[in-house]
Amino acid sequence: MPLSTQSQDDNDEQYILVASLDNARNLSNILKAIAFKDHAIFTATPNGLKVTVEDSKCLQANAFIQVEIFQEFTIKEDLVGFQVNLTVLLDCLNIFGGSTAPGLSTALRMCYRGYGYPLTLFLEEGGVVTVCKINTQEPEEPIDFDFCSSNVINKVILQSESLKEAFSELDMTSEVLQITMSPSQPYFRLSTFGNSGNAHYDYSKDSDMMELFKCTTTQTNRYKMLLLKPTTKALALSCKVSVRTDSRGFLSLQYMVRNDDGQICFVEYYCCPDEEVEEE
Amino acid sequence: MKFRGKIIDIACLNHFSRVVTTIAKLTKTCVLRLTPDNLFFVLSGKVANGGVSMWCELSQGNFFDEYQMEGVSSEDNEICLELSPENLSRALKTVQNAKSVKVKLTKKHCPCVTVSAELPTLSSVSRVVTHDVPVEVIPRRLWHELKEPSVPDFHVSIYLPPLKTMKNVVDRMKNLSNFLVVEANLNGEMNLKIETDLVSVTTHFKDLGNPPWGGGSEGGADPEGMAEARVDIRRLQQFLMGQQVTPTKAMCNIVHQRILHLVVLHDDASLQYFIPAVA
Numbered sequence: 103m104p105l106s107t108q109s110q111d112d113n114d115e116q117y118i119l120v121a122s123l124d125n126a127r128n129l130s131n132i133l134k135a136i137a138f139k140d141h142a143i144f145t146a147t148p149n150g151l152k153v154t155v156e157d158s159k160c161l162q163a164n165a166f167i168q169v170e171i172f173q174e175f176t177i178k179e180d181l182v183g184f185q186v187n188l189t190v191l192l193d194c195l196n197i198f199g200g201s202t203a204p205g206l207s208t209a210l211r212m213c214y215r216g217y218g219y220p221l222t223l224f225l226e227e228g229g230v231v232t233v234c235k236i237n238t239q240e241p242e243e244p245i246d247f248d249f250c251s252s253n254v255i256n257k258v259i260l261q262s263e264s265l266k267e268a269f270s271e272l273d274m275t276s277e278v279l280q281i282t283m284s285p286s287q288p289y290f291r292l293s294t295f296g297n298s299g300n301a302h303y304d305y306s307k308d309s310d311m312m313e314l315f316k317c318t319t320t321q322t323n324r325y326k327m328l329l330l331k332p333t334t335k336a337l338a339l340s341c342k343v344s345v346r347t348d349s350r351g352f353l354s355l356q357y358m359v360r361n362d363d364g365q366i367c368f369v370e371y372y373c374c375p376d377e378e379v380e381e382e
Numbered sequence: 383m384k385f386r387g388k389i390i391d392i393a394c395l396n397h398f399s400r401v402v403t404t405i406a407k408l409t410k411t412c413v414l415r416l417t418p419d420n421l422f423f424v425l426s427g428k429v430a431n432g433g434v435s436m437w438c439e440l441s442q443g444n445f446f447d448e449y450q451m452e453g454v455s456s457e458d459n460e461i462c463l464e465l466s467p468e469n470l471s472r473a474l475k476t477v478q479n480a481k482s483v484k485v486k487l488t489k490k491h492c493p494c495v496t497v498s499a500e501l502p503t504l505s506s507v508s509r510v511v512t513h514d515v516p517v518e519v520i521p522r523r524l525w526h527e528l529k530e531p532s533v534p535d536f537h538v539s540i541y542l543p544p545l546k547t548m549k550n551v552v553d554r555m556k557n558l559s560n561f562l563v564v565e566a567n568l569n570g571e572m573n574l575k576i577e578t579d580l581v582s583v584t585t586h587f588k589d590l591g592n593p594p595w596g597g598g599s600e601g602g603a604d605p606e607g608m609a610e611a612r613v614d615i616r617r618l619q620q621f622l623m624g625q626q627v628t629p630t631k632a633m634c635n636i637v638h639q640r641i642l643h644l645v646v647l648h649d650d651a652s653l654q655y656f657i658p659a660v661a
Contacts, residue, residue: 197585230585231585232551232585235583236581
């Protein structure tokens with residue numbers, strides 16, 4: 103571990119959180135999937151790291167990097183929380199260019215001393231070491247969307263490939279994306295209402311792309327296109343996606359992301375519905 | 383005043399084109415100075431271009447198969463032309479597969495450097511493409527501004543790390559800050575640092591080696607002692623962006639809190655770039 107040559111290591115004692123990765127891309131990639139606002143709330147527990155980004159109190163994204171992903175993960179408290187600027191963090195993580203070439207990866211050691219201290223990153227690639235000190239802020243309380251699996255009404259799991267296709271063809275002039283989920287026709291439908299007319303994108307429930315189809319009640323909800331747009335970043339990286347709605351029409355999108363080493367991480371988005379649609 | 387040169391060798395043509403492209407990345411306008419043995423691309427430090435200056439020297443024999451020139455007079459056997467290297471670069475890029483390229487000074491609607499290329503053809507009719515790059519002839523009385531900058535009395539001289547690595551780091555730092563501190567010592571260590579309200583980042587390079595002529599003119603200087611220069615990060619980025627070929631040698635000299643002097647040596651060309659330090 104080249105970073106262990108750092109003299110700072112002598113003072114490891116002083117840190118309440120130390121996390122190391124042999125490949126910094128395993129963190130930076132997943133953070134890119136939620137990088138739509140500057141402020142990111144970091145919550146570390148003995149289970150790993152959760153990073154939360156929110157927009158307009160209507161959209162929340164969470165990236166989970168579980169403890170197994172890290173080569174080292176030492177936490178001295180049950181819960182460590184702080185807030186940093188995500189754009190700055192991503193620039194720091196990619197300081198060596200974020201090369202994808204095999205055999206050339208950036209090693210990372212991330213340390214935090216506690217309230218009021220900066221988040222310190224030691225990055226090393228090819229014998230060159232970069233030290234970043236990112237100032238931390240008071241962590242805000244993430245919004246509780248109160249999305250319970252017991253309240254879930256409809257759920258489908260799709261191969262991301264098929265949803266990517268749909269999203270790339272969506273009419274972005276539409277203000278909303280309408281999602282219909284139903285135990286009968288049209289099963290799972292994405293609709294837009296744009297300048298050039300209405301469009302529907304239907305998935306049959308027997309499609310190869312549909313891994314799981316569990317819809318109990320017909321439900322139609324609209325979500326602001328502007329809010330959903332950032333979710334495409336996660337979609338692009340993912341291999342599977344689970345789409346769920348609860349009784350209030352809240353949308354949960356869970357993305358399964360496979361990293362360079364074949365490990366699985368999850369990114370989840372919650373989105374409020376735009377308005378109630380009258381059921382006929 | 384006369385100048386004409388001819389390049390036949392395609393490798394020479396590519397190389398010349400690359401040099402001009404590098405220059406074009408560094409500056410919008412510069413002076414092309416022609417002497418019987420050399421071509422120079424010169425930018426003298428003016429406030430308008432952020433105080434940076436550049437000196438690029440090419441030996442004509444390494445590029446041109448034919449080279450004839452006649453300066454303003456026999457005692458001042460030189461020609462100085464102001465031009466846009468971007469225009470010249472574009473002209474050269476479009477004739478990359480030419481059988482031969484002639485470069486000459488012409489008088490058309492205005493003075494021009496005319497690049498005419500004979501392109502390969504399948505029929506017996508030859509195809510010639512001509513580009514006229516407008517230039518401005520610099521009068522004799524302004525030549526004193528175009529002398530080779532004297533190598534400053536630097537405190538530290540050090541070899542640069544691989545330019546690609548340095549470029550990656552500087553590119554990211556540019557996203558975070560407008561200014562960057564370069565510091566180095568005579569122990570082969572160089573640091574790139576930025577500091578803002580949000581973040582401080584330091585990249586440490588070591589074992590870079592120091593050129594034999596040393597530095598630290600006031601002998602017995604502390605090898606660990608750092609000389610530093612705080613520079614406009616865009617200037618450094620421009621310099622790194624332009625380097626298309628791995629040079630034989632790349633180094634930098636620092637005059638503490640005054641100048642960052644970057645030197646890139648190729649077999650047949652050399653480039654010096656001066657970035658003034660800011661407070």
